[in-house]
Amino acid sequence: MTRLIFIVVLFLISLLAIFKAFEYHLWLLAIGVTEFCWVFAAITIALLLTGFWVSKYQTAGTVIGVLALILFISPIARAYTVASNLRENFDKAFNTITTDSGAPFSFFKLFAGTVKVPYHTLTYVKYADTSLSLDFYPTQVIGKRPCVIVVHGGSWAGGDSQQLPELNSYLATKGYNVASINYRMAPKWQTPAPIEDVTNTLKYLRSHADELHIDTGNFILIGRSAGAQIALLAAYTLHDKRIKGVIDFYGPADMVWGYSIRSNPLIMDSRKVMEDYIGGPYAKVPQKYFDCSPLVFVDKQSPPTLIIHGSNDVLVSPEHSRRLNEKLQQNGVKHYWLQIPWATHGFDFNLNGPGGQLSTYTVLQFLNTICPPTP
Numbered sequence: 001m002t003r004l005i006f007i008v009v010l011f012l013i014s015l016l017a018i019f020k021a022f023e024y025h026l027w028l029l030a031i032g033v034t035e036f037c038w039v040f041a042a043i044t045i046a047l048l049l050t051g052f053w054v055s056k057y058q059t060a061g062t063v064i065g066v067l068a069l070i071l072f073i074s075p076i077a078r079a080y081t082v083a084s085n086l087r088e089n090f091d092k093a094f095n096t097i098t099t100d101s102g103a104p105f106s107f108f109k110l111f112a113g114t115v116k117v118p119y120h121t122l123t124y125v126k127y128a129d130t131s132l133s134l135d136f137y138p139t140q141v142i143g144k145r146p147c148v149i150v151v152h153g154g155s156w157a158g159g160d161s162q163q164l165p166e167l168n169s170y171l172a173t174k175g176y177n178v179a180s181i182n183y184r185m186a187p188k189w190q191t192p193a194p195i196e197d198v199t200n201t202l203k204y205l206r207s208h209a210d211e212l213h214i215d216t217g218n219f220i221l222i223g224r225s226a227g228a229q230i231a232l233l234a235a236y237t238l239h240d241k242r243i244k245g246v247i248d249f250y251g252p253a254d255m256v257w258g259y260s261i262r263s264n265p266l267i268m269d270s271r272k273v274m275e276d277y278i279g280g281p282y283a284k285v286p287q288k289y290f291d292c293s294p295l296v297f298v299d300k301q302s303p304p305t306l307i308i309h310g311s312n313d314v315l316v317s318p319e320h321s322r323r324l325n326e327k328l329q330q331n332g333v334k335h336y337w338l339q340i341p342w343a344t345h346g347f348d349f350n351l352n353g354p355g356g357q358l359s360t361y362t363v364l365q366f367l368n369t370i371c372p373p374t375p
Helices: 002-017 024-035 037-052 058-094 166-173 193-207 226-237 255-260 270-278 286-291 319-330 354-370
Strands: 120-126 131-137 145-151 177-181 214-224 243-249 305-310 335-340
Touching (some): 037 058, 166 177, 255 286, 255 319, 305 319, 319 335
Parallel strands (some): 243 305, 305 335
Antiparallel strands (some): 120 131, 131 177
């Protein structure tokens, strides 16, 4: 009976690999289920093997356990499906031919470690009421190199420059400088304060380019969640030709539409979050919602864009990315939308997970295409 209970619990957990979480803690669990799926699969296999010594409810437990195992390994199978045409689709979107020898996804990489590049913290701007810093990960390749500016998530009110640092180190080993920034957050500061912070980041990095070995003609913005809204808005409104591209990890691109569709309150009060950041409800400050909606500012001169979004995202609807993708298509902006069917918000927490591998591969291909580090 104990075996059956444990297997039933695992089966219920495995459903998070295909269905959206409906509560905050289940969302966090869903990240583990989909991006550390091999761990849950191994536990399930171990319980299935105990069936040789258990006779009571053996068949029921085994059948349910096999179903759970199939669901746990489904992200791996689906990752191979996405990977099978990822390179071809990306090359078609950017009219390029990828020459790398790496695969977008590998089963064995699920068990690999991550690199760690030492960083140093620098103060990049001082305001009258605060100062802001960034974590600088220097390129591990000699010479002046492009610089990636990373804007963290956290509902515009939380998080910091140390959020998900593994990608920063990885990109540094591939020939890119990385500056992961802190910015002014809600509710004390509201939009467009973070855009001003990105502007000051660019000024600082350009003025210290020689000592930091930065190619000042090549900057790329990366943002996650709320940080993606900031990165996209900066890329589309600053009109800085030195910003060669922008990468959007599951970001809200249409703030007007986003406010109209309230998220599940068991996960996040999305309207309250947006009101704190924008300065009030849509009924009172409608223009500000338009002014901080990145897709409003997409035009034919917008920089190339990479969109990455999980279809099971329960914090920021994939509809944001669909709308942004449509607007980019209408304006003829080079872009690629990587859709990860099983992934939820924050799936890239594990760089070596199924979604993490696919997104990391695509990010590097995007950078090498629009802003290659010269030898």
